[in-house]
Amino acid sequence: MTIPELDISLAERAYVRLRQEILNCDLAPGQMVSERELARRYDMSKTPIREALSQVCHDGLMHRLPGRGYMVAPITVKDIQDIFDLRLILELAAAKRAAENPSPKQIATLKELAGVRYSLDDRESHIAFLRTNRTFHLTLAEAAENQRLVDRLEELLIEMDRIFHLGLRLRDSSEEMVREHQEVVAALEIGDVEGIQDAIARQIIASRDRVMESILQGELQPVQVSG
Amino acid sequence: MTIPELDISLAERAYVRLRQEILNCDLAPGQMVSERELARRYDMSKTPIREALSQVCHDGLMHRLPGRGYMVAPITVKDIQDIFDLRLILELAAAKRAAENPSPKQIATLKELAGVRYSLDDRESHIAFLRTNRTFHLTLAEAAENQRLVDRLEELLIEMDRIFHLGLRLRDSSEEMVREHQEVVAALEIGDVEGIQDAIARQIIASRDRVMESILQGELQPVQVSG
DNA sequence: GGCATAAACGTGGTATACCAGCTATACTCC
DNA sequence: GGAGTATAGCTGGTATACCACGTTTATGCC
Numbered sequence: 001m002t003i004p005e006l007d008i009s010l011a012e013r014a015y016v017r018l019r020q021e022i023l024n025c026d027l028a029p030g031q032m033v034s035e036r037e038l039a040r041r042y043d044m045s046k047t048p049i050r051e052a053l054s055q056v057c058h059d060g061l062m063h064r065l066p067g068r069g070y071m072v073a074p075i076t077v078k079d080i081q082d083i084f085d086l087r088l089i090l091e092l093a094a095a096k097r098a099a100e101n102p103s104p105k106q107i108a109t110l111k112e113l114a115g116v117r118y119s120l121d122d123r124e125s126h127i128a129f130l131r132t133n134r135t136f137h138l139t140l141a142e143a144a145e146n147q148r149l150v151d152r153l154e155e156l157l158i159e160m161d162r163i164f165h166l167g168l169r170l171r172d173s174s175e176e177m178v179r180e181h182q183e184v185v186a187a188l189e190i191g192d193v194e195g196i197q198d199a200i201a202r203q204i205i206a207s208r209d210r211v212m213e214s215i216l217q218g219e220l221q222p223v224q225v226s227g
Numbered sequence: 228m229t230i231p232e233l234d235i236s237l238a239e240r241a242y243v244r245l246r247q248e249i250l251n252c253d254l255a256p257g258q259m260v261s262e263r264e265l266a267r268r269y270d271m272s273k274t275p276i277r278e279a280l281s282q283v284c285h286d287g288l289m290h291r292l293p294g295r296g297y298m299v300a301p302i303t304v305k306d307i308q309d310i311f312d313l314r315l316i317l318e319l320a321a322a323k324r325a326a327e328n329p330s331p332k333q334i335a336t337l338k339e340l341a342g343v344r345y346s347l348d349d350r351e352s353h354i355a356f357l358r359t360n361r362t363f364h365l366t367l368a369e370a371a372e373n374q375r376l377v378d379r380l381e382e383l384l385i386e387m388d389r390i391f392h393l394g395l396r397l398r399d400s401s402e403e404m405v406r407e408h409q410e411v412v413a414a415l416e417i418g419d420v421e422g423i424q425d426a427i428a429r430q431i432i433a434s435r436d437r438v439m440e441s442i443l444q445g446e447l448q449p450v451q452v453s454g
Numbered sequence: 455g456g457c458a459t460a461a462a463c464g465t466g467g468t469a470t471a472c473c474a475g476c477t478a479t480a481c482t483c484c
Numbered sequence: 485g486g487a488g489t490a491t492a493g494c495t496g497g498t499a500t501a502c503c504a505c506g507t508t509t510a511t512g513c514c
Contacts, residue, residue, distance in 0.1 A: 009293075009497065034465065045499045050466085051281055058285045066236075067465055067506050082373045089320040089376070146309045149316070152379055236467065261495065272469045277496085294476050294495055458513080465506075476495070483488085 010044045014052035017042065022061045022072055023162045029074045029223075033062075059155065061162075076224045077215065080163060083156050084208040088201065090153050091137065095184075095200045098143030099193040106143050107188055110136060114181035117174055129174075130161055136181060140188075140200075163211060166223065173210055180206060237271050241279035244269065249288045249299055250389045256301045256450075260289075286382065288389075303451045304442065307390060310383050311435040315428065317380050318364065322411075322427045325370030326420040333370050334415055337363060341408035344401055356401075357388055363408060367415075367427075390438060393450065400437055407433060 018038070021027045039049045053070055056062045063071045098106075113136040118129035134157045141150045180203040187195035215223050245265070248254045266276045280297055283289045290298045325333075340363040345356035361384045368377045407430040414422035442450050 011497080036464085036466095046466095047498050047500090050278070051497095054278055054281055055285065058282065064466085066467085067504090069465060082375050085373050086375050086379075089316065093316040146312050148309050148313050148383075152313075156375075238467080263495085273496095274468050274470090278467095291496085293497085294474090296495060456514090458511105460509105460511080462509080463507085466504095468501105468503075470501085471499090473498075474496095477493085479490105479492080481488105481490080484486090 009048065011048035011051040014038070014042055014044065014048050015055045018052050019056055019059070019061065019158075022056065023158065023165060025162065025165045027072045029072050029166075031072045032069045033072070034069045060159075074224050075163060075166070077212075079159075080208075080211060080215075080223070083159050083163075084204060084211075087153070087156050087160075088204050090149060090156070091141065091200050091204060092197050094141040094144040094146075094149060094153070095188075095196045096193060097145070098140055099188055099191055099196045101143065101145070102188060102191060103143060106139060107185065109139050110181075110185050110188065113139065114178065114185050117178060130164055133177070134158075134161065140184070173207075176206070177203075236275065238275035238278040241265070241269055241271065241275050242282050245279050246283055246286070246288065246385075249283065250385065250392060252389065252392045254299045256299050256393075258299045259296045260299070261296045287386075301451050302390060302393070304439075306386075307435075307438060307442075307450070310386055310390075311431060311438075314380070314383050314387075315431050317376060317383070318368065318427050318431060319424050321368040321371040321373075321376060321380070322415075322423045323420060324372070325367055326415055326418055326423045328370065328372070329415060329418060330370060333366060334412065336366055337408075337412050337415065340366065341405065341412050344405060357391055360404070361385075361388065367411070400434075403433070404430075 018027075027033065035046050035049050035053065038053070039046050042049065053062065053064070057064050057070070061073050063073055065071060113132055116129065116132040118125040134154075137157060138150060138154055141153045144150075180199070183199040184196055184203065187199050245254075254260065262273050262276050262280065265280070266273050269276065280289065280291070284291050284297070288300050290300055292298060340359055343356065343359040345352040361381075364384060365377060365381055368380045371377075407426070410426040411423060411430065414426050
């Protein structure tokens with residue numbers, strides 16, 4: 001067994017760790033960080049830290065404030081609306097192409113992913129579930145055979161992860177999401193182009209509505225309603 | 228009058244300049260460059276150069292080959308297909324939203340942009356025309372009121388610029404493009420949702436076909452057909 | 455006490471020196 | 485002459501010292 005951490009650069013390690021901390025909201029939206037502070041905490045010099053920060057800024061997860069530090073990107077209601085809107089655009093297009101050009105291998109993968117559940121109390125299983133969900137949607141997108149589309153969608157799904165980690169309660173939506181995913185697979189299996197697009201649209205809109213409901217209930221405190 | 232170059236960082240200046248050289252194909256697709264070489268040429272140290280290179284890599288315009296240098300991203304036929312495909316997805320969605328929610332100010336801007344022509348022999352006017360074309364499509368996308376969508380589209384249009392700069396002859400398509408753009412504006416003015424989507428689709432597909440035709444004629448040598 | 459002012463601290467920005475790894479060249483040995 | 489090997493010169497990767505600028509805090513004057 002190799003130790004992959006030794007093979008990759010410090011900058012890459014810093015980037016992965018930093019991004020994960022942002023997505024987990026261990027670094028809260030709006031929080032300020034500095035290069036030196038991160039360098040101390042990650043036990044490396046400023047150089048790889050700067051590179052990692054540069055990357056997460058490019059990902060839109062942080063903002064660079066020259067002379068003042070770096071701010072973890074706040075999340076606004078508009079952000080959430082835009083992310084779901086763009087997801088809808090990309091995934092509907094991808095689903096259409098997937099249904100027109102189905103791959104038995106991908107269908108099998110999707111069927112397996114669609115069945116994954118998670119248990120209520122286990123934070124780890126929540127994280128695993130989100131990862132599975134992301135893989136499901138990316139696998140579907142890959143059927144469109146457009147790497148740029150897949151990459152853009154992955155960026156959006158990563159931002160979604162962060163929103164969920166703000167503390168969204170998933171307990172009531174587990175069975176619902178499984179069913180929604182299975183509907184997508186079912187439509188794909190019979191090559192129902194209209195059906196899969198309907199299923200995808202329903203799934204994304206339902207997911208958006210669940211998030212929005214949580215915000216209106218004040219469950220997701222860090223979300224800025226304005227802006 | 229201020230001298231803006233003094234206000235921005237060396238890293239930012241290096242990024243802008245480097246990106247422009249890539250888009251202009253002054254740095255040819257597939258060409259290798261090194262940090263030290265760029266540092267000498269731009270008359271600054273490795274540090275800001277590294278940051279600029281990091282950015283263009285993230286933009287997909289370069290690839291980092293650890294221990295060997297940086298390679299200007301090659302352009303493949305698949306790339307071109309994917310870019311146009313994704314453009315179609317994003318712009319159709321944006322056009323739909325624009326037609327449903329028209330803004331008189333944006334219509335006026337689009338009408339003005341649609342009329343811009345260029346002269347055959349002047350390289351500068353070619354560049355200006357490409358910029359106008361980009362602005363036209365971005366202005367339309369802004370009507371969708373989704374900044375993420377606009378940003379993603381801008382990335383694609385920047386890659387388009389690079390393809391055109393490979394040496395595509397635009398001479399035969401000037402009037403054609405002006406007419407295509409005017410059709411889009413006309414549909415938008417009367418709020419014809421179907422019409423604007425048809426016009427956008429026609430315009431993008433026609434543009435793609437013109438590029439593909441050039442490639443098949445061997446006009447765009449640097450394009451890799453495989454990969 | 456309140457306000458202006460100055461000094462101390464923290465920030466990102468940059469240059470530089472050094473390191474490990476890879477490449478290509480040239481040299482030696484067969 | 486050809487193949488294997490050593491070496492010189494690249495490459496990106498990292499740590500560090502220093503700089504200018506902005507912010508905040510403390511200080512002294514009113």
